[in-house]
Each structure stands twice: as C-alpha cells, then as structure tokens.
Amino acid sequence: MSLPGIILGIVISTLIGAAFHLWRGGSFGRMLLYIGLSWIGFWIGHIAASAMGWTFGMVGSLRLGVAVIGALVAVGSGYRLSLVQVEK
Numbered sequence: 001m002s003l004p005g006i007i008l009g010i011v012i013s014t015l016i017g018a019a020f021h022l023w024r025g026g027s028f029g030r031m032l033l034y035i036g037l038s039w040i041g042f043w044i045g046h047i048a049a050s051a052m053g054w055t056f057g058m059v060g061s062l063r064l065g066v067a068v069i070g071a072l073v074a075v076g077s078g079y080r081l082s083l084v085q086v087e088k
Helices: 003-024 028-052 064-082
Strands: none
Touching (some): 003 028, 003 064, 028 064
C-alpha cells in the first residue's frame, strides 16, 4: 500500500465520521468517537476485502467500496451502542 493510498483512506474515513457527527450532532467527544470508529471500520473493511480478494470500488491499491461500507457499519453500530441507558 502506498503513502497516497493511506492518506486518501484517512481523509475519506475522517470525512465519513465528521459527516455522521454533523448529521447526528453531539459533543466534541462524540465527534472523536465517530471519527475513531470510522477509521477502525474503514481499515478493517479494507483489510478484509484484501484478504478475500474483493475488488469492489478499488482506487489504486485501496479497496474503497468495502472500506466505506465497513466505516458506515462501524459508525452506525457505535452510535446505536452509545444510546444505551444504564438503569439504576
């Protein structure tokens, strides 16, 4: 994987997390949570697609299609889990 591919992946996954925060709102901590989850989901999606040989939405050596899906799943799951209220 080349350095431009890594930078593109970081930029796209950061934009996904920031866009989700813009859509759902929240504090600065929530924004960091969404961006962090987006990074993790993006790279897990990319690595999984590489391991399975999937070429959906490739941009250079970056498996962008599956990586974006992974980022969206991670951010959505994290959002749902962050809504859980603990009863006393």
